[in-house]
Amino acid sequence: MPGRAAAVRSGQEIETVVAEIARNLNLEVFRQVKVGRRIWGAERKIDVVLRHPTTRQTIGIECKFQGGGGSAEEKIPATVQDIEAWPIPGIIVFAGKGFSSNMRSFLYSTGKAVDLDDVEQWLKLFFGLDL
Secondary structure, X not given: OOOHHXXXXXXXXXXXXXXXXXHHOOXXXXXXXXXEEOXXXXXXXXXXXXXXXXXXXXXXXXXXXXXXXXXXXXXXHHHHHHHHOOOOOEEEEEEOOOOOHHHHHHHHXXXXXXXXXXXXXHHHHHHOOOO
């Protein structure tokens, strides 16, 4: 449903919306999944992991929100690199008016980012569900 992105106010709220969309698509949902450690020893966690119950196809999702000026935008390139270290495919789902047009362009260019308003259709395509 378009307009979801306008309703969220944090990355955690994006997690909740993504989880709700996934459950409505009959996908299994796991939140804050530990996936190892970063180079400096901190735990690496994936915000949301989705799995198709029959095919077992899995994807990890990082949720990023930027309502205004702040640091979320600065962390995006590192997040894209972090996803490459995951043992499963991954994307960034983002929302908020605070992302600059340059950062939005960067996100789209990675092929690893989906606007929250587009995530339901993206997940249907990824998991081979009815459109």
